[in-house]
Every structure is written in C-alpha cells, then in structure tokens.
Amino acid sequence: MNPSVGVVIPTRGDRPGPLRAALEGVLGQDPAQVVVVADGGDPVDVAEQVADVVAATRGRVQVLPNRLSPGLPGARNTGIAALTTDLVAFCDDDDLWLPGKLPAQIAALGDAEFASCAIEVEYGSRVVPRTAGRSQVRVADLVRSRMMMVHSSTFLFRRGALWVDESAPGGQNEDWDLALRAARRQPIVHVDRPLVRVRWGGSQYVTRWADRIAGLEWMLARHPELAADPTGAARVYGQLAFHHAALGRRREAGRWALRAFSARRGELRAPIALAVATGLVSAHAVLAVLHTRGHGI
Numbered sequence: 001m002n003p004s005v006g007v008v009i010p011t012r013g014d015r016p017g018p019l020r021a022a023l024e025g026v027l028g029q030d031p032a033q034v035v036v037v038a039d040g041g042d043p044v045d046v047a048e049q050v051a052d053v054v055a056a057t058r059g060r061v062q063v064l065p066n067r068l069s070p071g072l073p074g075a076r077n078t079g080i081a082a083l084t085t086d087l088v089a090f091c092d093d094d095d096l097w098l099p100g101k102l103p104a105q106i107a108a109l110g111d112a113e114f115a116s117c118a119i120e121v122e123y124g125s126r127v128v129p130r131t132a133g134r135s136q137v138r139v140a141d142l143v144r145s146r147m148m149m150v151h152s153s154t155f156l157f158r159r160g161a162l163w164v165d166e167s168a169p170g171g172q173n174e175d176w177d178l179a180l181r182a183a184r185r186q187p188i189v190h191v192d193r194p195l196v197r198v199r200w201g202g203s204q205y206v207t208r209w210a211d212r213i214a215g216l217e218w219m220l221a222r223h224p225e226l227a228a229d230p231t232g233a234a235r236v237y238g239q240l241a242f243h244h245a246a247l248g249r250r251r252e253a254g255r256w257a258l259r260a261f262s263a264r265r266g267e268l269r270a271p272i273a274l275a276v277a278t279g280l281v282s283a284h285a286v287l288a289v290l291h292t293r294g295h296g297i
Contacts, residue, residue: 002106003086006033006159008079010072011093013041016049018094018199023053025097031089032060035082039066039075072171073164080163088159094199095153101195105156108189114157114182116150117191121294123200128294137188142180143225143232148296150179150188153196157182170208172215180223200291209243216240234260238269242297245276246283253277269297
C-alpha cells in the first residue's frame, strides 16, 4: 500500500493564475491532502480565487493563514503542521508538477526519508532541463554546488522527520538548508527526470540583494563545511561579490571576489561581479542571460 501524501503550497494571495495552475498540477496526481497557506494575504480571498478547484476536491484542499513566523519558512511549517499524511511534498505557487511526479518519487523513495527530482526551467519562451546525473544526492554534492534541481518544489519527505528553519533571513536558502540537513541524515533519493517545471521571472526573491547576502552569510555560519570545500566556498563568495556589486558596494564586491579567487582561481562569478561593480554590465542583464540558459548566479 502506497503511503499517503500531503502537499503544502505557500502563496502570497496576489497570483491567482499561477496558483490555480500549481494547484491543478498537484491535484492531478491525487494526493490525500493539500494545504494552501496564505502568507501575508487574506486566506478568504485566496480561497475565493480557486473556489471551483477546491470545491471539486470534496475537502481534500484547505486554505489557511500562515500561523507561524511571516515568510516562506513559516508558511511551509504551517502547512506541515496541518497535515496528517505519511509524506509531505512542497510545491511553490508559481511552479508546476509534471505528470508522474509523485508516483515516480514514491516508487524510488523506498525506506529513505527524502526525495527530489530533476526539473525543467521555464524563462520566457525557453524551457531548459536541469538534471543531476545521479540517483542519490549527498552532503558533499550540495556543498560543492547548490544543485538547483534539488528544488523545493521537488521535495518529498517523511512527515515528522524535518521542519523548515524559520530563522532563515528573508526566507533565503531555507530549501538548501533543509536539503543539506536531510542529506546529513541519509542520502537524498533523486529521480533524475524533469518532473517539475520551475517558472522563473515572477519570483519576489531574485533581486532582493540584501536578503540574498544575509541568506548566504547565514548558510556559511550554519554549515561550516561550505567554507571548507574550495569549490563550494568559491561559489558562495562569488555570489556574495555579485550581490554586493548589484547594490553598488564596490569595496565589498572586490573583497568577496578576492576571496573567491583565493579559494578557486577558475570561479567565474568573481570576474562577473567585478564587471557589475565597475559598471561594465548590469546585474539584471547578467541574470537575464543566465536565466535564458536555465542557470542562476
């Protein structure tokens, strides 16, 4: 007998179109429960936006306010706390589960605690697959690379095993932190087929540079192994350089770029950050080019 699955969908309440698509994609895979958590929005308004979809499920969908700390981590934990299922899955309100996502992950999970899957990134008219080339993800993998295919909308895990850390500044990197903590307990089972479409272009987090800096500093303090691995350290330092450059902080951008070069001379984020810091190119232009290729900074 397959384990029961509950799905948590956080939303701000001002994106009824994407939320409806996300909800329909999730419901097409027959989960036992779905909890839509309104973070900073009126749950009554959110419920009205998708009332016809909710009504057709005969009680399988709840729309709740975020009852914990404001932001994405609190919204996710509110949803987890409301579920009674064996497994928990996440789906962001601007992403889309593709057919077969849940069955493939449940079949692969076995006795493990946590599963992810490959994704495809949609940006404008382009759709780019992002696969991992492996069936397990370990701590060392997530230290060397953020592994964006281990995305929050792919997460499936045993209820009660893990909670989202609500101390993540601005909700930044809570998903990376959760994946690292899961992999520390046992390897993450990864289905390396694109089973989630991640839609870029509408995220509220991408250009919140100060929050992104705080989130990376939080990760460095919380996971010392990030600074111990030269490749992982250079990547994070290069990102910090880029975010400071985007804020016009040339001195800080230069300092972090130097640290990135010191950790690994081939780290390309460092010269990109310096180009932004000196005004040769804008941060937004860099992100636009990267996003069309299915990559972030």
